[in-house]
Amino acid sequence: MFRFKLSLFLILTLFVNLLFSQTQTSENHKDLVHWMSLTEALNKQKEHPKKIFVDIYTDWCGWCKVMSKNTFSSPQIAGYINQYFYPVRFDAETTDTISYFGKEYVNKNIGNRRPTHELAYVLTANRPSYPTISYLDESGKLIQALPGYMDIQKIEPFLVYFNENAFHSAPFETFKQNFEQTFRKPLPQKHKTVQWLSFEDAQKLAKSSPKPILVDIYADFSLTSKVMEATTFTNDSLIDYINDNFYAVRLNPLQKDTIVFDGKTFTNKGGGYGFHDLSLYLSGNKIGIPATIYLDENLKLLSNVPGYRSAKELEPILQFFGKEIYKKQDWTSFIKTFKSQFYPEKQ
Numbered sequence: 001m002f003r004f005k006l007s008l009f010l011i012l013t014l015f016v017n018l019l020f021s022q023t024q025t026s027e028n029h030k031d032l033v034h035w036m037s038l039t040e041a042l043n044k045q046k047e048h049p050k051k052i053f054v055d056i057y058t059d060w061c062g063w064c065k066v067m068s069k070n071t072f073s074s075p076q077i078a079g080y081i082n083q084y085f086y087p088v089r090f091d092a093e094t095t096d097t098i099s100y101f102g103k104e105y106v107n108k109n110i111g112n113r114r115p116t117h118e119l120a121y122v123l124t125a126n127r128p129s130y131p132t133i134s135y136l137d138e139s140g141k142l143i144q145a146l147p148g149y150m151d152i153q154k155i156e157p158f159l160v161y162f163n164e165n166a167f168h169s170a171p172f173e174t175f176k177q178n179f180e181q182t183f184r185k186p187l188p189q190k191h192k193t194v195q196w197l198s199f200e201d202a203q204k205l206a207k208s209s210p211k212p213i214l215v216d217i218y219a220d221f222s223l224t225s226k227v228m229e230a231t232t233f234t235n236d237s238l239i240d241y242i243n244d245n246f247y248a249v250r251l252n253p254l255q256k257d258t259i260v261f262d263g264k265t266f267t268n269k270g271g272g273y274g275f276h277d278l279s280l281y282l283s284g285n286k287i288g289i290p291a292t293i294y295l296d297e298n299l300k301l302l303s304n305v306p307g308y309r310s311a312k313e314l315e316p317i318l319q320f321f322g323k324e325i326y327k328k329q330d331w332t333s334f335i336k337t338f339k340s341q342f343y344p345e346k347q
Contacts, residue, residue: 029069032078033087038098038119041086042140051143051162052136053085054123058092061130063149074152077159084163092120092128101140135162143167164224166308174310178231179223187234194233195243199259199278202247203299210297212321214246217279217291219254224308225290235311237342238318245322253279253287262299294321302326315342 033055036044041052055072057064072078081087093115098105105119116128123134125145133155134145143162150158157179161167166175181187197205202213216233218225232238242248253275259266266278275287282293288306292314296302302321309317316338320326325334 029073031068031072032075032082033072033089034082035087035089038088038090038100041088042100044086045138045140049138051085051138052088052140053081054088054090054134054136056090056092056120056123056128056130056132056134056145058130064131067131067149071150071152071155077152077155080159080163084159090120090123092116092124092130133158160223164222164308166224169307170310170313174312175227175308178227178310182227182230186230190234190236192236192239194239194248196248196250199249199251199261202249203261205247206297206299212246212297212302212324213295213299214242214248214318214321215282215293215295216248216250217253217283217287217289217293218250219252219289222289228290228308232309232311232314235342238311238314241315241318241322241341245318251276251279251282253289292317312340312343315340 035055038052038054044050045052055064055067072081093107094117095107095110095115096117098117098119100119100122105117105122107115107117109115109117120128123142123145124132124147125142127145127147129147131149132145132147133150135143137143144167146158157176158172160179161172161175196216205211206213216228218229220226233242254268255276256268257276259276259278261278261281266276266281268274268276279287282295282301283291283304283306284301286304286306288304290308291304291306292309293304294302294317303326305317316335319338319341320331320334
């Protein structure tokens with residue numbers, strides 16, 4: 001799910017450049033990331049929450065130097081990291097005393113051949129190796145530590161996966177495959193598509209032939225929206241299921257159209273982040289991009305489900321609302337016994 005703290009122009013520029021940067025680095029191979037200390041990043045989080053990107057290195061680590069030269073010298077990669085994260089470069093063998101979540105961490109191994117700092121163990125999930133990239137959430141807690149050298153192509157999907165919160169809803173390998181199919185190895189265009197309707201048409205049909213309404217919240221500046229558009233909503237089984245069980249509508253929160261919904265008129269007044277009033281109304285002012293929103297046949301909100309979903313992750317949600325299972329069973333009970341129709345288990 002995308003976080004809204006940036007100018008739209010900058011987002012679009014970074015995203016377009018990012019996807020065509022597979023082999024590009026700056027001519028002088030200068031590291032372009034605006035590194036800061038962990039203490040600085042944690043203090044900045046208190047005023048303006050963002051995730052922290054931690055490059056854990058040592059002075060003797062050859063691959064750390066290669067990554068600085070070949071990966072962090074890319075204007076696109078460095079620009080993305082600088083804009084969406086607080087970038088921290090952490091020397092795993094520093095002698096500094098560092099405060100982290102109220103505890104003082106020191107280097108008790110000074111004098112040893114590999115004097116690993118206490119905090120290096122924490123930031124690498126007790127598996128110190130170099131280089132390691134660790135992602136910390138908006139409160140500074142470790143999300144995941146990823147050891148090993150990463151070139152531009154390898155680091156790109158990870159940056160998007162953590163920045164847009166896809167890690168909450170999909171395993172990385174699934175996201176990576178869909179990311180690459182979207183931007184590097186596009187699948188052939190299919191003739192079968194989701195039958196997207198206008199809000200006006202969906203409401204008329206729901207009244208004459210009742211079915212729930214699925215609202216896809218998307219935006220061109222969100223990479224995970226693009227991945228869903230290219231790989232989730234092109235899955236043949238999912239397309240058939242949506243077309244059979246829902247009236248489907250797409251809503252771009254930045255659009256300027258006037259929309260009449262449930263007898264009320266909604267516009268985009270251009271305030272705040274410039275989001276359409278209907279997108280705010282349907283999401284309860286907690287808009288996520290991407291998101292899927294589910295309405296019953298009477299236009300009453302059933303659920304707002306923010307975040308990226310692959311076809312496999314979206315299927316149980318579609319069944320839960322499309323077959324009206326929510327009327328007789330709660331989600332927790334349903335998901336325990338859910339069996340996929342799209343991805344049947346091998347016998």
